[in-house]
Amino acid sequence: xxxxxxxxxxxxxxxxxxxxxxxxxxxxxxxxxxxxxxxxxxxxxxxxxxxxxxxxxxxxxxxxxxxxxxxxxxxxxxxxxxxxxxxxxxxxxxxxxxxxxxxxxxxxxxxxxxxxxxxxxxxxxxxxxxxxxxxxxxxxxxxxxxxxxxxxxxxxxxxxxxxxxxxxxxxxxxxxxxxxxxxxxxxxxxxxxxxxxxxxxxxxxxxxxxxxxxxxxxxxxxxxxxxxxxxxxxxxxxxxxxxxxxxxxxxxxxxxxxxxxxxxxxxxxxxxxxxxxxxxxxxxxxxxxxxxxxxxxxxxxxxxxxxxxxxxxxxxxxxxxxxxxxxxxxxxxxxxxxxxxxxxxxxxxxxxxxxxxxxxxxxxxxxxxxxxxxxxxxxxxxxxxxxxxxxxxxxxxxxxxxxxxxxxxxxxxxxxxxxxxxxxxxxxxxxxxxxxxxxxxxxxxxxxxxxxxxxxxxxxxxxxxxxxxxxxxxxxxxxxxxxxxxxxxxxxxxxxxxxxxxxxxxxxxxxxxxxxxxxxxxxxxxxxxxxxxxxxxxxxxxxxxxxxxxxxxxxxxxxxxxxxxxxxxxxxxxxxxxxxxxxxxxxxxxxxxxxxxxxxxxxxx
Amino acid sequence: xxxxxxxxxxxxxxxxxxxxxxxxxxxxxxxxxxxxxxxxxxxxxxxxxxxxxxxxxxxxxxxxxxxxxxxxxxxxxxxxxxxxxxxxxxxxxxxxxxxxxxxxxxxxxxxxxxxxxxxxxxxxxxxxxxxxxxxxxxxxxxxxxxxxxxxxxxxxxxxxxxxxxxxxxxxxxxxxxxxxxxxxxxxxxxxxxxxxxxxxxxxxxxxxxxxxxxxxxxxxxxxxxxxxxxxxxxxxxxxxxxxxxxxxxxxxxxxxxxxxxxxxxxxxxxxxxxxxxxxxxxx
Numbered sequence: 001x002x003x004x005x006x007x008x009x010x011x012x013x014x015x016x017x018x019x020x021x022x023x024x025x026x027x028x029x030x031x032x033x034x035x036x037x038x039x040x041x042x043x044x045x046x047x048x049x050x051x052x053x054x055x056x057x058x059x060x061x062x063x064x065x066x067x068x069x070x071x072x073x074x075x076x077x078x079x080x081x082x083x084x085x086x087x088x089x090x091x092x093x094x095x096x097x098x099x100x101x102x103x104x105x106x107x108x109x110x111x112x113x114x115x116x117x118x119x120x121x122x123x124x125x126x127x128x129x130x131x132x133x134x135x136x137x138x139x140x141x142x143x144x145x146x147x148x149x150x151x152x153x154x155x156x157x158x159x160x161x162x163x164x165x166x167x168x169x170x171x172x173x174x175x176x177x178x179x180x181x182x183x184x185x186x187x188x189x190x191x192x193x194x195x196x197x198x199x200x201x202x203x204x205x206x207x208x209x210x211x212x213x214x215x216x217x218x219x220x221x222x223x224x225x226x227x228x229x230x231x232x233x234x235x236x237x238x239x240x241x242x243x244x245x246x247x248x249x250x251x252x253x254x255x256x257x258x259x260x261x262x263x264x265x266x267x268x269x270x271x272x273x274x275x276x277x278x279x280x281x282x283x284x285x286x287x288x289x290x291x292x293x294x295x296x297x298x299x300x301x302x303x304x305x306x307x308x309x310x311x312x313x314x315x316x317x318x319x320x321x322x323x324x325x326x327x328x329x330x331x332x333x334x335x336x337x338x339x340x341x342x343x344x345x346x347x348x349x350x351x352x353x354x355x356x357x358x359x360x361x362x363x364x365x366x367x368x369x370x371x372x373x374x375x376x377x378x379x380x381x382x383x384x385x386x387x388x389x390x391x392x393x394x395x396x397x398x399x400x401x402x403x404x405x406x407x408x409x410x411x412x413x414x415x416x417x418x419x420x421x422x423x424x425x426x427x428x429x430x431x432x433x434x435x436x437x438x439x440x441x442x443x444x445x446x447x448x449x450x451x452x453x454x455x456x457x458x459x460x461x462x463x464x465x466x467x468x469x470x471x472x473x474x475x476x477x478x479x480x481x482x483x484x485x486x487x488x489x490x491x492x493x494x495x496x497x498x499x500x501x502x503x504x505x506x507x508x509x510x511x512x513x514x515x516x517x518x519x520x521x522x523x524x525x526x527x528x529x530x531x532x533x534x535x536x537x538x539x540x541x542x543x544x545x546x547x548x549x550x551x552x553x554x555x556x557x558x559x560x561x562x563x564x565x566x567x568x569x570x571x572x573x574x575x576x577x578x579x580x581x582x583x584x585x586x587x588x589x590x591x592x593x594x595x596x597x598x599x600x601x602x603x604x605x
Numbered sequence: 606x607x608x609x610x611x612x613x614x615x616x617x618x619x620x621x622x623x624x625x626x627x628x629x630x631x632x633x634x635x636x637x638x639x640x641x642x643x644x645x646x647x648x649x650x651x652x653x654x655x656x657x658x659x660x661x662x663x664x665x666x667x668x669x670x671x672x673x674x675x676x677x678x679x680x681x682x683x684x685x686x687x688x689x690x691x692x693x694x695x696x697x698x699x700x701x702x703x704x705x706x707x708x709x710x711x712x713x714x715x716x717x718x719x720x721x722x723x724x725x726x727x728x729x730x731x732x733x734x735x736x737x738x739x740x741x742x743x744x745x746x747x748x749x750x751x752x753x754x755x756x757x758x759x760x761x762x763x764x765x766x767x768x769x770x771x772x773x774x775x776x777x778x779x780x781x782x783x784x785x786x787x788x789x790x791x792x793x794x795x796x797x798x799x800x801x802x803x804x805x806x807x808x809x810x811x812x813x814x815x816x817x818x819x820x821x822x823x824x825x826x827x828x829x830x831x832x833x834x835x836x837x838x839x840x841x842x843x844x845x846x847x848x849x850x851x852x853x854x855x856x857x858x859x860x861x862x863x864x865x866x867x868x869x870x871x872x873x874x875x876x877x878x879x880x881x882x883x884x885x886x887x888x
Contacts, residue, residue, distance in 0.1 A: 040689050041687075041741065041745075042745060043695075043784055044689045044690075044695040044696070046690070048690065048783075049690050049694055099765050100764075102765065102766065103759075103764065104754065105754035105816075105819065105821075107773050107776065107777065107780065107819070107820075109770065109773065110769065110770040110773055113767065114766075114767030114769055114770075132777070132780075137694075138694065138780075138781075139780065146753070147754075149745075149748060180734055209690045209691065211689065242666070243637075243664070243665050243666020243667070244633070244634060244637055244664055244665070245664060245666050245667040245668060246666065249691070249692050317626050320626055320629050321624065322625075329626075329630050329632065329633040358693070359692065359693065362711055363666070363668070363711070363713070364666070467682070471682050472682070473677070473678035474678075477678075484627075485627050488627075490624070490626070495623055515683065516683050517683030518683075520650060520685075521734055521735040521738050522683045523677060523683065523686065524677075524682030525683070527682075
């Protein structure tokens, strides 16, 4: 029997990005013992990459803003598939969560009268994003980390979970290995919070780090929880495309918020074409008006570059497909042009977008204050995830909670920029609070040790097959190519069915991969174990996307290019069937209470 | 002359393009320039090991971390390397490249001499684990010893503060730190003299400076800097500043001002007299 160490906590949080740390801090504040398990070192999670800001209707820059406008913007952006209760709580609680972050030491950029400055972002009616230049995510994670280390959290760094454990229906803990030495650990817990982030590593072009292998999604699915709306993957319109080694690295939407424009090979601002009806009334109809908006003119409407990410990404793909792309298969994003409008433009750009300046200078040899960037869409975020209760964030498995990107509901069919960091804070706190409550109200569960032994044996199987078997990297590479080409930004029935066939073959290959060496810090082994999770989320995305025979938000079907009202009232649920196969069902969205419906109606005009 | 790169379909492979967009992506890949490069990578466990030679065909624009990943995928599946964002934002992939402490993800191959192998070694100031990975946990034990952020009462009834942008700008430089620990790696007090028990190193002097100069903070860390954190060990050789990937002026803007505060309190004759009369400050 493989050996393992047993560790007990009341609440175990899996993931230490913004959502996980906020959940852990809150659970600890509620007086229970809290453990945090994370795949990386503390403070390195993907939250660190967030650039633009945290959306919250503080109304510091435009006093017309309030939670009702933020709620309506979020619902419109999500094309009304959102969990409206989550959208309501999020809009109401985000300002308090931002102020709390400041009380823990975060330092945001300021307005002239010393309050938190807010910037424009796609889909937000008013300047709403609290930010620190273009490194808001770093400020947020460092603040939570530096606060959290004084709150009695027990952090298990570089530790990967291979399976969740149940006691009857309810959660009982998880089984994991430490990456450094490869030793197994059994975590017993009364409640478990999943905060594992996204799935971007299922695609070859992504802004996501290696950690984004859909662990939380897959672990919850295997433990019997339902996944919701997995077809909705956000392709961020602006990723780097050249040189090839940097392809996919994010270029913040903040570039467009500061006045950056998109142009095709012929120098044309193509975003002025095809503005969607939902947004026509809010969109500038001249370049002049768009510029005034970015400079804070409250009477001006926003430029079309700041339409929602799904639309901007598809417009870029259209330009490239129709032969009007830039030399490396993208389009131009130009911020340098503002030198015609502003004195000291170069200095202004370096101050407002320091990371972008640095990133292009260092990695691409491009000075963004002087020349245009070449950009193209990159896999960025998954709106779909673990189905949760809007108030408590508990999944369909008792005692198993989920928050942040791995949970579904808040964003519906498309997420607005800036709504992710606020999501992490609002629902991280709620998950932590209700997980602590659940732990206080329940006895310690019992763990089935034969299940643990089976998990350990299965985790070690790649070593038995050894270096003569196919390696894990080849399978991962094939999987990414399949998803990128067949279940990408523009989808068809035929291609996605082909993808399902390829995924079946990849499952067979993944079950046979072998790795050389031993258990000590062995990335080949780690990658081999990640494959199972990537395959589950890939299949869930493909199956949900095939069933949604319409185009909405992040999901675009070439064979069904229009929105279909019949699909506007349902969520897709993915579950593991009794025979181990993936099943899909439609769940009707409950009608909105009159008060919320009235807000949506009022804001549509 | 082509080699498959993770995430980049090789030019020799059959086309996987399904439409004009993916075809444009493939066409882009076919324009990439290739170059054969040699690498000497330090491999071993718990400090015992040596350099291993690898040859691989690199693409235009590749960084050292890309080459390490390619070697890992094609020749050494178990090559241990710690990384995360590959965009210079998380500070995980610190190593010594051609003898210099750097981030692997921000070091382009075309800035390193092509006529000699690129050497890649783990950081030397921390206990070794495997290949390029070191045990940096000491850093995570140091931080909680520094007194936490302690704000003054809020300025407004909603619990918020009014802060001038100038006061924010003064500490933002320190808050840019990505905790890559390259400054700790190069600091001779830690690297050569192993004073980990007595000295917190440049990273945490920057951290202390960020707290001391935070416009809302009211705590006092000056005595601790002298007594427990060993600021006196730093003899301002500025090695840390030179390796900082975030270009933080560690010595000039963080360490020297903190040293001045320590000197003002403990070695200024007027202060010494006050301390004699009033007794030492307690915290």
